[in-house]
Amino acid sequence: MFGTSWHIGRIFGIPLRIHISWFLVFALVVWSLARYYFPAVLSQSPLWEYWVLGVVAALLLFASVLVHELGHCLVALRYRIPIAQITLFIFGGMAQIRREAPTPKAEFLIAIAGPIVSVGVGLCFWLLAALPRAPLELTAVSEHLRNINLVLAIFNLVPGYPLDGGRVLRAALWAWSKNFHKATRQAARAGQGFAVLLMLFGAWDMVAGLAIGGVWFLLIGAFLYTAAHNTHRQVAFQESLMGLRVGDVMTPEVVVLEAGMTLDEAVNNYFLRFGYGGFPVVDNGRLVGVLSLKEIKAIPRYRWGTLTVGEVMAPHSLQAEIHPDEPITAAMERMIHDDRSRLVVRDGGRVLGLVTRSGIARFLDLRQR
Numbered sequence: 001m002f003g004t005s006w007h008i009g010r011i012f013g014i015p016l017r018i019h020i021s022w023f024l025v026f027a028l029v030v031w032s033l034a035r036y037y038f039p040a041v042l043s044q045s046p047l048w049e050y051w052v053l054g055v056v057a058a059l060l061l062f063a064s065v066l067v068h069e070l071g072h073c074l075v076a077l078r079y080r081i082p083i084a085q086i087t088l089f090i091f092g093g094m095a096q097i098r099r100e101a102p103t104p105k106a107e108f109l110i111a112i113a114g115p116i117v118s119v120g121v122g123l124c125f126w127l128l129a130a131l132p133r134a135p136l137e138l139t140a141v142s143e144h145l146r147n148i149n150l151v152l153a154i155f156n157l158v159p160g161y162p163l164d165g166g167r168v169l170r171a172a173l174w175a176w177s178k179n180f181h182k183a184t185r186q187a188a189r190a191g192q193g194f195a196v197l198l199m200l201f202g203a204w205d206m207v208a209g210l211a212i213g214g215v216w217f218l219l220i221g222a223f224l225y226t227a228a229h230n231t232h233r234q235v236a237f238q239e240s241l242m243g244l245r246v247g248d249v250m251t252p253e254v255v256v257l258e259a260g261m262t263l264d265e266a267v268n269n270y271f272l273r274f275g276y277g278g279f280p281v282v283d284n285g286r287l288v289g290v291l292s293l294k295e296i297k298a299i300p301r302y303r304w305g306t307l308t309v310g311e312v313m314a315p316h317s318l319q320a321e322i323h324p325d326e327p328i329t330a331a332m333e334r335m336i337h338d339d340r341s342r343l344v345v346r347d348g349g350r351v352l353g354l355v356t357r358s359g360i361a362r363f364l365d366l367r368q369r
């Protein structure tokens, strides 16, 4: 997500961030509660109390959003799916889960956990609101949060991806058709449909004169539409990668550097001549590392005549090599995870070539034409 956000702590080891747009919606919620809701239900109270209760209720609202997201995260963690972070922003919360669920059942449980938590929190506030002889303020705040949590659960259960209900739908379609990508596309299409309905409703609201509510529905609709649309595109991208192996995409690289050669020789005779960003390095025919422009740039020019390739290269590790039969997605994941731009393709003792980020991008670009 673009724009500034701040890290404010960790819960169960998951980083928690607040996006700048959160403050806008926080102020809006406090204002509308203090200005309309509390004066209506607590007509005898002083003005300052409306504002204090407004702040308390708004903080509890965001705590409710947070525990909803934690519901998703804790189930995901049980399936050993790492969570990048939880971000609170203008439309609520977003848990960034690093990997897709391994099975339809896991997908279903991760998706449904959030609404279940919201229903549970709603019931707790319902009990608080129903307490006999409770202070009026407690009852007023509890009734509001009871409603909010139930709305949160119901809205999220709408069966359009990326809402929770859309994920439930995807899990069902996935279990039914055994095709994850197809299920995602269908659930995303349902999400786009719902988003269009929301935007139409918002436009109608604005015409009817409910400006703030209308703008709100328009914004949420636009946000959901974009998210569903991006999912659609991402699926198309992943499908274009399916079935591709490292061997199909690699640059067959017969040119290697000798560990004993100086950097000057490597730059003049290889980097400048072939125009590649990196080369495998061998010593007596044995693969010992990779030398790329990144390492060379870190060395001052005047030392290029004395330092050897073997002294400067990134030493070879198993992490830096991949078998030609591995799927291309595995190579991409590895490069992103380890922040490498190339992997050595090796079959047994033989170096077959290199697979690079730019090479994959070029390959896909050409294939999509």
Ligand SMILES: [Zn+2]
Residues within 6 Å of the ligand: 068, 069, 072, 114, 115, 156, 164
């Ligand atoms: Zn959710």
